[in-house]
Each structure stands twice: as C-alpha cells, then as structure tokens.
Amino acid sequence: MSYVDEIIEQVIKENPAEPEFHQAVKEVLDSLRVVVDANEKAFRRDALLERLVNPERQIKFRVPWIDDNGQVHVNTGYRVQFNSAIGPYKGGLRLHPSVNLGIIKFLGFEQIFKNSLTGLPIGGGKGGSNFDPKGKSDREIMAFCQSFMLELYKYVGADTDVPAGDIGTGAREIGYMFGQYKRIRGLFEGVLTGKGLSYGGSLARTEATGYGLLYITEEMLKCNGHNVEGKTVTVSGSGNVAIYAIEKAEQMGAKVVTCSDSDGWVYDSDGIDVAALKEIKEVKRQRLTEYKKYRPNSEYHKGKGVWAVKSDIALPCATQNELDLENAKLLVKNGVIAVCEGANMPTTLEATEYLQANGVLFLPGKAANAGGVATSALEMSQNSERLHWSFEKVDARLKQIMIDLFHNLDAAAKKYGMDHNYVAGANIAGFEKVVDAMTAQGIV
Numbered sequence: 001m002s003y004v005d006e007i008i009e010q011v012i013k014e015n016p017a018e019p020e021f022h023q024a025v026k027e028v029l030d031s032l033r034v035v036v037d038a039n040e041k042a043f044r045r046d047a048l049l050e051r052l053v054n055p056e057r058q059i060k061f062r063v064p065w066i067d068d069n070g071q072v073h074v075n076t077g078y079r080v081q082f083n084s085a086i087g088p089y090k091g092g093l094r095l096h097p098s099v100n101l102g103i104i105k106f107l108g109f110e111q112i113f114k115n116s117l118t119g120l121p122i123g124g125g126k127g128g129s130n131f132d133p134k135g136k137s138d139r140e141i142m143a144f145c146q147s148f149m150l151e152l153y154k155y156v157g158a159d160t161d162v163p164a165g166d167i168g169t170g171a172r173e174i175g176y177m178f179g180q181y182k183r184i185r186g187l188f189e190g191v192l193t194g195k196g197l198s199y200g201g202s203l204a205r206t207e208a209t210g211y212g213l214l215y216i217t218e219e220m221l222k223c224n225g226h227n228v229e230g231k232t233v234t235v236s237g238s239g240n241v242a243i244y245a246i247e248k249a250e251q252m253g254a255k256v257v258t259c260s261d262s263d264g265w266v267y268d269s270d271g272i273d274v275a276a277l278k279e280i281k282e283v284k285r286q287r288l289t290e291y292k293k294y295r296p297n298s299e300y301h302k303g304k305g306v307w308a309v310k311s312d313i314a315l316p317c318a319t320q321n322e323l324d325l326e327n328a329k330l331l332v333k334n335g336v337i338a339v340c341e342g343a344n345m346p347t348t349l350e351a352t353e354y355l356q357a358n359g360v361l362f363l364p365g366k367a368a369n370a371g372g373v374a375t376s377a378l379e380m381s382q383n384s385e386r387l388h389w390s391f392e393k394v395d396a397r398l399k400q401i402m403i404d405l406f407h408n409l410d411a412a413a414k415k416y417g418m419d420h421n422y423v424a425g426a427n428i429a430g431f432e433k434v435v436d437a438m439t440a441q442g443i444v
C-alpha cells in the first residue's frame, strides 16, 4: 500500500467519528501523491506524514457561563495547535452549535497549508466552542467570551498562538476576549487579530477575506481569458466573508444575485443591495427575511437553493459541505465558469471532482479565502512595530498577496503536470514550504 493510503487509513482509524477531518486529510494527501512518491523513502523514515496529520497539541476545556436569568450553562472550548513549523499558530475561533473536535481539526489542518500559501510566517491552528451566539444578549456573549478566555489565555500569546474570528466570532467577541486577556495577563499585545481599530486592529481586516476572494478570482479568470466585470455571481452566506465578497464583486462590475443564511436565501435580480445587507446582518443582527423590506422586488425562499440559480461565477461563503454533487451538476448545467470557495471546504469531494472534470475553474478555500488570515498577519506586523497602516496600504498588500498566491499555486500545478488543477497546486505549494521547515527543524 502506498504511504499516502496508509496514512489516510490510519487517520480514519485513529480519529473515529470525525468525517470532516477525514475529508480534509484525504483531499490534501490525495493531491500530494506525486510529491510524496518522489520522496517516499525520506518521508517514511522521518514519519513526515504522521507528524503532519497529528496536531502538535489539542486543548479541550469547560466553559461555564451565566445567562440573563441566572441559569448556568456549560459549553466545550477547543484550541487545536496543529503545526508551528513556519510561525506561531494562527487561525480563527468558531462559535457555532455544530462545533466539535473533528470540525476544529479539519479547520486547523486546512489552516496549515493556507497560512503557508500566504507567504507569511504563520503556523496553523483553529479553535472555538459549541456555544451558539444566536439570540444571546450582549451581556451573555460577554460572559461566555470572558469565561472562554479565562482558560484559553494559558495557551495563547502574540508569539505563540494568535486566534481571530470565524463563524460566530466577529469584532464584538474579539473585543470581549481581548479585554479579558489583557486583564488576566496585564499585557497589551497582539494576542488576537480582527481587533477594533481603536485598540490595535488593522484597517481592511474586516473586508479582507471577501475582497481577497475577488482579487484571486479575478487573477485566475484573467489567466483563463475571462474577468469578473459583467458576470452574474451567486453567493451563499451573509456573514463577514459573503458581505465583502458581494461588495467587491459589485465594485468590479459584476451582478451578485443571491445570498443566504441558515434559514433561507434571497434572490435579487437587480443585484444584492450590500448596504441593506450590512444593516440587517452587521448592525441589527437580524435574519434575511428582513431583506424584502429594503428591496420589495427581491424574493425570499426558505431552505437551500442558491446553487440552482444560473450564474457565471459561484462563491460559496457560508460553511463546510454546503455545495454537494447535485448542486455541482446544476451549476455545470447552467454554464458556470468558475467556483471559488470563500468558506472553508464548502464543496464536497464528489462535487469538486465533478466540477473539475467538467472544465469549471475551481479554486479551493485554502487559496481563495487566504486573504483574511494574510491580513491578520499584517495586523500582527503592525502590532509588533506599534504602527498603523492606511487602508490603501493594507488593501494593496492584500491584493498583491492574492495575485502572488495564485501564480504560486498555478506554477506548482504546472510543475507536476496538473495544469489547471488548482486544488493540487494549492496543496503542493502549501505543503512544500511546511515540509522544508519541518525537515530543517529536525524531529520535533
């Protein structure tokens, strides 16, 4: 049996009931076969793949907090410090009822390669909790965040592990966690990114994941004889990534006709009104049913349906495995040119294979959404030098990072005879740097 197959089998056996983690490992290792085969002897001797798929550290802890009625609740907190070969652990904190160890491990594993692809010195980690922020008061959110940090502070720091936002964790939650860390440690340092602008945050971090998604999509399209301008775009999600992807796509001259949340989705044939969307989601924290009040001609549908809408470019920006084989068939039938993942692993393996087999340009999340973490690394740089860069400077750096990233993965795919396979290109390019650093640092 090949080394790659042995490791995939081992991961499934040793990490039972963690299907998302299995999926992420399988996707990465499958496309690394050509590199692993060429170095099999040395990699086996050094147990390179075993070390790659086993987190350096997994932290799981109790998070008790008190609601507005005096009731105590207990959630589970996680931080998986996956790989620090190229820099301090870096990756977001997800607050969602579906969170479990397997989800955090899949996200942490992806983060290793994504962070490597940015070209910046950041290792891979991820964390979160099964806490559900939906419907909670600000005080309840603060109580949870403070309790969460009361345990997490032991393991994080500006030079060790720097968490950030993800689903359910935005500026409000980062603020509460930062305040609690500073209070416990007596240290004002860049322990978190995605901070508010008044206390060390970076301009353009809020926009970065969505904007970066469009910068890299444009570069990929350009290299394939297309561009974003004039295209019809479908987007899923209506959170941080989706909102700023829609905003940038519209700035580039595309028409975005959909967005969604976990209850339903909106179709707006005139193009999504991003100002209305921000008001609903960022200011009022309401459901998408409200969108019709701002745009009476739009349609609201319960459930899922975004991928049945005809578009040239599809940008899944909500959550993992939201685009399956049936959805992929609909997209192909409707003539989609490109699918670029704003979310982490939103496309199932079968759907990815189908899209690629049918000539759709497919950019995986670890490349397409890397603008968020890249800008987090720029926030870390600003914190270290105690300076604050202009929006234009950060945005220009972000754009260049995304353009370079695309050419880096494109070159890796071509080098191994897999032209246009951007999944393989991203995995190989991300892997090569990490392996080089791991090898140089000995068996650790």
Ligand SMILES: NC(=O)C1=CN([C@@H]2O[C@H](COP(=O)(O)OP(=O)(O)OC[C@H]3O[C@@H](n4cnc5c(N)ncnc54)[C@H](O)[C@@H]3O)[C@@H](O)[C@H]2O)C=CC1
Binding pocket: 165, 166, 167, 168, 169, 209, 237, 238, 239, 240, 241, 242, 260, 261, 262, 263, 317, 318, 319, 320, 342, 343, 344, 369, 370, 372, 373
């Ligand atoms: N915020 C960031 O900087 C980055 C986020 N990501 C990824 O992008 C995706 C979205 O994250 P954010 O926009 O930050 O989160 P968010 O909390 O701001 O928004 C999440 C969006 O996804 C939707 N959603 C969540 N669970 C869902 C479900 N089960 N079914 C349907 N819709 C669901 C929510 O309704 C919401 O619209 C996630 O996969 C996240 O890991 C990736 C890179 C960076």
Ligand SMILES: O=C(O)CCC(=O)C(=O)O
Binding pocket: 090, 091, 092, 093, 114, 162, 163, 164, 165, 166, 193, 344, 369, 370, 372, 373, 374, 376
């Ligand atoms: O900004 C960060 O550090 C993390 C962003 C993130 O969680 C991700 O890239 O999935």
